[in-house]
Amino acid sequence: MLTYEKQALSGTIEVLLRSELPDEFEGTKLYGSVEEDELRQDCKIFRLSNETGHGRITVYQVFSGIELYYNDMHMGYCNQNQATAKNMIEINHCLIGRFECSFGENSCCYMAEGDLSISSMMKKKSNSCFPLNHYHGISIVINLDELLPEIRQIMELLNIDLHYIQKYICEGNRCCIMRANPSIEHIFSELYHVREKRKPGYMKVKMLELLLFLSDLNTAEEVLQTDYFNQNQVALIKAVASYITEDLTAHHTIEQLSQKFAISTTALKKCFRGVYGTSVYSYLRTYRLQVAKKLLLETESSVTEIASKIGYENPNKFTSAFKETYGSSPTEFRKSVRLDRSGSVWSGEEI
Structure with a gap:
């Protein structure tokens, strides 16, 4: 047994030291058409864009057959009509934003901040959406057919039950x-x-830790359940969101929206929270304040004018809401950002 362990460790050390990047990355099929932007020694960087915005993906090969993607999305959706793949697993972790996974024509589910998803890539996605138009997180793609024997050996030594994960x-x-x-x-x-120079090695350690954690999927059954939503209902809720943000000076009650879109108030509130992770009121309030930030940065409009444009009849209430959310008054925010811009490039939050 000791000899077996030494051989496994020796082979794995050799594998761990390999740094060549593959010519193609398996997981780019997650995003549809992407454009290679930069090739570094340890990773590739891709950019993608469509009519809803843009995204940036940084890809590392952790092991042969395992890739890790850092996702920085500022768009409404990507990856229309993803191809299916046998014996491949997709793992996603949501850091910021919200991630919608739609499957076929009938159902979709949502990831919130801090959530983890794991799925077979045989489960065809018709779309991957970001309801809040921004998303930051990590994707991991595991091609079980490409894992080297040395990696499988070290996984066995660590009691990683790869067979169970694959079967489940x-x-x-x-x-x-x-x-x-x-x-x-x-x-x-x-x-x-993690610091950039430590990242390749650290990702290997964390990948083994993640797979060990996933080897106990059967003991975590209570956290594996999720709510699925009918896509017709989701489309209706998205129409509601589009309607209430079309004219920010208008004010709508839940009852009025319920009547206009022919949906019960209970279903409207439940499904809206399911899609956007918040109530109709909170969603609209956040949207209004994000528009206000944009107007403060891109126009010379006064605080009173901006308040009126986004539906606040009382400028003082607008100032209070802005300060509560962003930590400074609209005037202070505008001054501080312009001061920063005079010495450095500012990166704003996108709507």
Whole structure:
């Protein structure tokens, strides 16, 4: 047994030291058409865009057959009509924003901040949407057929039950969402902040830790359940969101929206929260304040004029809401950003 372990460790060390990047990355099929932007020694950087915005993806090969993607999305959707793939697993962690996974024509589910999803890539996606128009997170693609024997050996030594993960996810053709919890936070948090020169090695350690965690999927059954929404209802809710943001000076009650879109008030509130992660009121309030930020930066309109444009009849209430959300008054925010811009490039939050 000791000889076997030494051989496994020796082979794995050799594999770990390899740094060549593959010519093509398996997981780029997650995003549809992408344009290679930059090739570094340890990763590739891709950019994608459509009529809703733009995105940036940084791709690392952790092991042969395992890739890790850092996603920086400022768009409404990407990846129309993804091709299916056998014996491949897709894992996603949501850091910021909200991620919609739609499957076929009938159902979709949502990831919130801190959530983890794991699914078979045989489960065909018709779309991947970002309801809040921004999303930051990590995707991991595992091609089980491409894992080297040395990697499988070290996984066995660590009691990683790769066979069980494959059977549970791939053969079951499942999509599971684990809601945010301390274990998921522990695994992923430092991947977003690790120093660049330590990142390749650190990702290998964290990948093994993640697979060990997923080897206990059967004991975490209570956190693997998720709510699925009918896509016709989701389309209606998105129409509601579009309607209430079309004219920010208009004010609508839940009852009025319910009547206009022929949906019960209970279903409207429940489904809206399911899609956008918040109530209709909170969503519209946040949207108004984001528009206000944009107007403060891009126009010379007064605070009173901006308040009126986004539906606040009382400028003082607008100022209070802005300060509560962003920590400074509209006037202070405008001054501070212009001061920063005079010495450095400012990167704003997108609507």
